Every structure is written in C-alpha cells, then in structure tokens.
Amino acid sequence: MEDGTSMSATHTDVRATTSCEIRDLLDRLADKWSLLVVELLGSGTRRFSELDRDIEEISQRMLTLTLRNLERDGLVSRTVHPVVPPRVDYALTGLGESLLAAVHPLVSWTRAHRDEISTARESYDSRRGHEGGR
Amino acid sequence: MEDGTSMSATHTDVRATTSCEIRDLLDRLADKWSLLVVELLGSGTRRFSELDRDIEEISQRMLTLTLRNLERDGLVSRTVHPVVPPRVDYALTGLGESLLAAVHPLVSWTRAHRDEISTARESYDSRRGHEGGR
C-alpha cells in the first residue's frame, strides 16, 4: 500500500499529496453504502431496523458492516440499550456531522447536474452506441 | 435495478429522494479512480501517458476505462492530435470543473480529519483488535 515512492518529487508533489488524500477518501467512503447511511443519520438518530427499512435495498449484512466501518472511523456512534428486545441506536458523531457537511456540496452538485450528465451520456452512447456491445 | 417501490412514501420521502441522489453519485464516482483522475485534471490538461505516470498504481486498462466513463458523463474532454506518435489530451469540461469544486470540501475534510480518523480507528481496533483477524 504505502509504496512511499514519494521521491519522485521532481517538482512540487502537491499532486501526489492530493492524490493520497483522495485515495484515502475513496478507500473509506467509496463503497456502496457509507455515504448513504451517513446522509440518513444526518437527519437524526436511528435504530438498526429503521436504517434497514429506510434503505430497503441494503442487506442486513451490508448495513452491519457499513455501520461497523463508520463506527470504527469515529463517524458514527453506537448505543446499546440494555432492554428486551434489544435496541441499538446509531447517530452521527461530531466528526460524522462535519463529514456530512463536506459531502453536501457534492450532493447538491449531483442534483443540479443530473440532467446534464444523462444527456451527455445518451449523446455519447448514440455516437458509438451502435453495435450492441459484444 | 429500478425496484421502483417508491410508493412506500408513507411520509415525506425527502430522505428517499436524497438517497437516490447519493446512490446516483456513488454509482458514478465511487469507483477506485474517477475522482482521482478528476482531481489530477483539475490542475490542467494532461496526456494519457502523463496521467498514467502520475497515478502509477493504476493500470492502463483502468485508466482507459475511467477516462471513458468520465468522458461519457461529460466530465472530461478527449482531444486526439493527428500526429505520430499519437497524442491524446484529456481535460476537464466545465461540468467536470464544477464537480471538482463540489468535491473540494470533501478533500479538505479528509485532510483536516485524517488524524482523527486514524486515532479513532486504532482505538476501535485495540478495543477489540486482539486476535489478529482470522
């Protein structure tokens, strides 16, 4: 992982540094569900089953794994209530909320340019769409 | 794909809507390299081989695929110079630049909280780290 070959800094390696940041970011959040869960928790504490229901398409397994990772990174807090039946609440930590804030521009961007992207995509596809793939 | 069961809108589906945005976003950019390439192109036009060298860990195959996708979505422009040897330049489109701007807060966030996350992670691991995985 840490190839560390940062000696290739012929010139300023601001690029390389930024690359690492992004790599870091991607490795942590570029999975299928993390940001989604963070976004949901942004509107308040939720129980496991609530998250499960709200996302629907997610499997319990992935919800659990996602929450674990987020908890591990200090983005989400997990609170177990010693009652029967068990009740576990998840919420964003301060760190998680700051992430959510940082993500928001990206969400807005997606919303704002969704159509543009669709158009570009269709245009591209029709240009070479043709021969049904294989 | 489109399970489309959006009829479950018992109450306001603002959440669901946002979820879709994020899903959209993730499906498009949450791969291993897209954001990285966008970030690199943010500092100016680059040739294929330059990108290849700058990222290093990426394979030609993935660089090609990534660039194709970005081009398809209208985020990156591709310019072929009819010379020998071939020269192809890649650059961000206006749309791509706007994406970059939207991503920047996230990059800053990562840089700012990298340590916090590492700490949280180590703490979490040491709490249950124990038995070296498997």
Add this chain to the structure above:
DNA sequence: CGGAATCCGGGGTGATACTG
C-alpha cells in the same frame, strides 16, 4: 431485535500481450 457466520456468484480490477 440486532448481529455474526457461512456460502456463493458476479464483476470490478490487475497483468499481460497485441495493435494502429
């Protein structure tokens, strides 16, 4: 109810070789 363990398939990803 919340979660862990297991099994399993698909596809995203990498390495390599070939082409224009």
Add this chain to the structure above:
DNA sequence: CAGTATCACCCCGGATTCCG
C-alpha cells in the same frame, strides 16, 4: 503513444441461517 482484448483473480455484496 494510446489504446484494445483476453484471462484470471479477488473481494464486494446478497441470501440464508443461527445466536444472545
């Protein structure tokens, strides 16, 4: 130089089952 094609691998993620 800038790709494309093919193969093989690995791991993400879904379905299911069992546990406290």
